[in-house]
Amino acid sequence: DEATKMADVEVVYARSFYAGAKHTSGKWSGEIMAILAGPDPAEVRAGLNAAVDYIKTKAIWYSANEDDSIAFFPHVISRTGSYLSAMCNIPLGSPIAYLVATPNEGLVALDAALKSADVSIVALTMPPSETNYMGVMLTGDQPACAAAAAAFRNKVLEVASHPFNY
Structure with missing residues (x-):
């Protein structure tokens, strides 16, 4: 999505890989496959550079436990580009x-998120999914x-610390 905000490009394909980045089929398989299209190679390169920079500096995954086996993604995007807007x-x-979070933690945390603010679900991936996670996009005003x-x-961290309470 960041690429569409920084360059004249369109996301023509984007999919998550099965099992996620920690359990890939090969050293460079990664978490997703995305293809950008644009009017010329310079625009596509600019979009790719914007996406890579965003992934490295802003799209941060967190761990809910010491061994990093419960990863989650509580991310706010202040303004969507054309890809996420259309999605x-x-x-x-x-x-x-x-x-995004593991199924148990994520579903309980989604309930907490919906109850905490005036937001609505605009995209939802229920488990089981390609990566064995759940994901949701909520919209509302930025606050x-x-x-x-x-x-x-907060709820992901709580559920991860006390899973049998949920």
Whole structure:
């Protein structure tokens, strides 16, 4: 999505890989496959550079436990580009909370996120999924998305610490 905000490109294909980045089929298999299209190689390169920079500096995964076996993603995007706007059927530039976690932690945390702020679900991936995670995109105003992401984060940490309570 970041590529569509920084260059004249379109995301023509994007899929998650089975089992996620920690259990890939090969050294460089990674977590996703995405293909960008643009009017010329320079625009595509600019989009690719924007996406790589965003992944390295802003799209941060967190761990809910010491051995890093419970990863989660409580992320706020202040304004969507054309890819996520189309995927979520929301206006270009809308804020979203992009939330991903392991199934048990994520589903309980989604409930907390929805109860914490005036947000609505615009995309939902229920488990089981390609990566054995759940994912959701919520929209609302930016403070509401931030509150929902914080509630999601806090509940994931709580459930991970006391899984038999849920």
